[in-house]
């Protein structure tokens with residue numbers, strides 16, 4: 353029986369709680385520090401419901417799932433806070449049922465490429481986060497001496513570019529520089545993530561009409577991804593380092609990935625909501641809100657990516673939320689070549705994934721795996737987050753898989769509202785988001801202070 357010294361604080365009740373790939377009808381006890389004390393099934397829970405000091409949050413038959421972990425988000429603060437900042441990004445995350453974001457090392461100034469810069473990022477984020485925030489470090493030419501210090505300071509891993517990143521503070525690395533980084537990261541358990549596009553002769557710019565999507569598409573052929581992935585696999589065979597391919601777009605690379613995994617390489621691969629929802633056939637001229645790199649490809653490619661989700665060749669699905677100010681999106685003249693590449697979707701991942709997944713025969717348990725459990729594992733948070741079990745953080749998304757939402761500008765918490773999904777009707781409505789037992793988002797409103805934690809080991813003062 354419950355006694356006060358169990359620190360029971362809250363009891364979340366639902367007929368559909370996701371526990372070990374099943375729905376259970378029961379409740380989740382949460383203690384004062386926001387950890388799950390115990391998961392109970394009906395009818396056991398009835399006794400506990402009567403206890404007076406316990407706050408009961410009964411959500412009926414709505415789903416309680418571990419909060420979403422989006423391991424690929426560009427926050428851009430400090431330095432480019434007008435593109436996206438911690439307050440707006442984490443509010444958008446909360447509204448989307450995302451309880452942890454992992455901030456990419458580039459687009460902020462400074463980028464997260466040194467220990468000092470990591471501390472600057474943390475300082476900038478302090479007091480602003482509505483959800484938990486962890487940090488990627490970056491590998492750029494010449495910063496190899498910083499990598500181990502950044503690991504000690506708690507970065508979840510490192511990202512590098514194999515082609516121009518779009519911002520000058522974050523130059524790309526060549527094969528030698530990648531090898532240098534891999535030698536340092538060997539046996540540390542850290543992960544090296546690659547923006548996997550490598551230029552070749554076919555990717556030259558052309559003089560075709562820049563308002564046509566096809567003009568841009570021709571500058572980023574699938575061969576760029578193929579070249580990069582071949583090199584990553586070659587190096588992954590040589591060094592004992594976990595490797596990760598971010599935002600895979602081309603389905604042509606899937607056989608290479610299958611083989612690499614068969615060969616036992618420690619390789620994981622993510623794709624993004626935009627590659628699973630959008631196709632180039634539908635992109636109107638001048639619609640630069642659809643521009644991202646690698647680019648959105650055709651319907652056949654989209655279907656093949658879904659097959660790779662179904663059969664587990666791809667490991668996870670993330671947003672690659674990478675906004676900018678409207679002027680840089682060049683919406684007025686619709687110049688696809690000049691516009692910033694990056695799509696904003698942090699707030700809508702759950703509904704984007706679920707709408708497609710549901711009609712393709714995938715389950716809510718698949719959704720949990722691809723947008724929560726596997727990203728948690730990638731960034732090493734899987735022992736504290738991503739499951740509803742004793743001692744895990746009480747981070748939940750409470751949602752209704754049958755309700756629909758229509759994406760409208762006024763509901764968007766991202767700082768810049770440009771997104772290719774405006775006007776889309778989607779299945780899956782986030783009702784509440786819970787961070788360590790605190791409801792931070794409820795019924796379309798942010799309802800608590802910025803209680804998100806910054807996940808790192810740096811002592812800043």
Ligand SMILES: NC(=O)N[C@H]1NC(=O)NC1=O
Nearest residue numbers: 517518644645674693694
């Ligand atoms: N710099 C940056 O955020 N680039 C991102 N944008 C995008 O479309 N792909 C990326 O890698």
Ligand SMILES: [Zn+2]
Nearest residue numbers: 547598599645
């Ligand atoms: Zn990238």
Ligand SMILES: [Zn+2]
Nearest residue numbers: 426456672674
């Ligand atoms: Zn990115």
